[in-house]
Amino acid sequence: MPTEILMPALSPTMTEGKLARWLVKEGDEVASGDVLAEIETDKATMEVEAVDEGVIGKILIDGDTDNVAVNTPIALLLEEGEDASAVDNYSGGEAAAPAAEAEAEAEAEAEESPASGGSNAVMPVAANAKGYDASQEIPAGTEMKSTSVREALRDAMAEEMRGDERVFIMGEEVAEYQGAYKVTQGLLDEFGPRRVIDTPITEHGFAGVGVGAAFHGLRPIVEFMTFNFAMQAIDQIVNSAAKTRYMSGGQMASPMVFRGPNGAASRVGAQHSQCFAAWYGHVPGLIVVAPHTAADAKGLLKSAIRDDNPVIFLENEILYGHSFDVPVMDDFTIPLGKAKVARSGDDVTIVSFGMGMTYALGAAEKLAEDGISAEVIDLRTIRPLDMDTVLASVRKTNRCVTVEEGWPQHGVGAELSAQIMEKAFDYLDAPVIRVAGKDVPMPYAANLEKLALPSVQEVVEASKLVTYRK
């Protein structure tokens, strides 16, 4: 049977085109790769090449024909051993699915119900979701030791490096300099230059090297001197680290941690003061963690290093020097994706994370003096977002204020607010209010920087607004 040469599509959107002219005629011998004809669309002229070798038996559609539907047979090719009579028996067009039929099929498919998770059509009220109880993370009676966030992070890395040969850390000044913020102090001495690696200033490059090493079976910790510099590397973080598990159908992944200080420090200006929680929180495939206390920093970083996903671990330069009680335990970990009720209360829920927790807790103290009982929730993980714990609290207090140092538009507070509205609309007695960094690049002047950041006072005011106590 002769082979049909079909009208090709030049792009996924092309449905028909003009068969402009034939460059071969009936009886011509052709080999694969020979140009047979030219077709035109509104965008371009393209050549139709032969795929098989043989003799052009019959031209079914003449040159200079408009509106030839894709997949219409335009000629018949006789293969080796076939003679011209074969074309006489050709009955035509069986192989090609007529365009109308294909369209009908596509429409029928579109009506199929989308997969679970793909639809928001159902009112997603989660009235029964229970909040997470973080109080069981540290067994009663455990000895506690005052530790800075800086030391807690270092201890977490050292413990995991002792336990797993695949774990290494790379970044700028992490080894001989002992860390730009001294977070990696002592690691080079203990683990040596094979596992504690100073990189050149080359964020895009070493982030990609880290992802490649993770593909190949290692467990890299990639330190960014600050997450501001990770913008140079964001393609490798998003396109390579976050998406590969999905794009490979689950075959390949990048179990690794990207960590470093995030957000404003003190008077370092616009290019060194940005919060990236919302940016990374946007991306499926990433886990995003932003601890406040030293205990959470340690327990979460240990979990992050062991996790099989790429984890963005957002620290804060100011918090590095803050000390908190850390349990003295052989192997203290905190699960990723679980928020913590940092302070119980009944009148208003204040949700924050990282450095924002200092404003949230400060405000709760002040509010207590005025007789307002605030419940403060520390998200700890930004993605996946522990909405159960937030919603359980909002159902109790019926009010919510979110606090973050990042910008308001499309921020973490915006997402919280949207989800609370979707899932607990009937429980709200006031709109959710966002307290966020102001919508400006961070100024340098001391007074302006202070104004650009959230403050305890702003959180107090917002809380009073939603409790109608002003």
Add this chain to the structure above:
Amino acid sequence: MAKAASTTRRRKAKVDPELTKKYFRDMLLIRRFEEKAGQIYGMGLIGGFCHLYIGQEAVVVGMQSTINDDDAVITSYRDHGHMLACDMDPKGVMAELTGREGGYSKGKGGSMHMFSKEKNFYGGHGIVGACVPLGTGLAFSQKYQDNGQVTLCYMGDGTVNQGQVYESFNMAELWDLPVVYVIENNEYAMGTSVKRASSQPELYRRGESFNVPGEQVDGMDVFAVAEAGRKAVEWARSGKGPYILEMKTYRYRGHSMSDPAKYRSKEEVNKKRAESDPIERVREKLLNEKIYTEEELKEIDREVKSIVAEAVEFAQESPEPHPDELMTDITA
């Protein structure tokens, strides 16, 4: 100390009959597979972007013959040939092109995003330049594990103007990583010729600032590729660090299926095909050296065609991924 770059001369090497047969068959498989992919793209069975490797077959077939099964391979988006040369199943590759369950990524990756842990093929990357740090990271892991393996990191002539390539060259040389960077110079980055994009068009010299040695190779000659490849792989494997091979090659088709390729003349393409087709060169050698008869060559052609036909059949019969697959494989 700067290592001098040099250009490999073609020299008369002894013809190894078995290797020559393998080169021919492997290149032909890629050629026929890609022709078929182009054809079924035209029938609407393949969506989105589809970048064909036709014309460049000698590069990947020659290079792959120089490494071991446990060595790592990574490339950019023109990746079908690399997967076949890594001995990945043509059925799985074709079924990924058609977006079906039986594809290497269960239909979720597509032409540019395929992987095989089993065959040590690390993608298939759609962002130009990204595979270079990633490949350098594979080599980092190989050195970290001290396992004697090497990485072949393929890229195009368009890639070499991305900054991350140089960040990678620097680290690879600094840390003596076992990686061979294979620049497939097919003369055009989409529609922009090397001359219009590169202040230094001799791409094998792009590592000079980092002390990475480089060499230019006739990428249309599978024997020249393999010879240069063996030296470069040996260099990397012996702990001397990275090596750059610039393969002078040519793609016959447009950049992607929807590229009319108006930036070059038909005469240019035809001349290349007629004078330096990598498969024809080996075919001639096989006949001249009396390794194969015409009939035996035809038999190979038939065998290859039937493999491709089976792949197409599989790629059409394999079902689309189940809707539940939408929300799987996002995180562990």
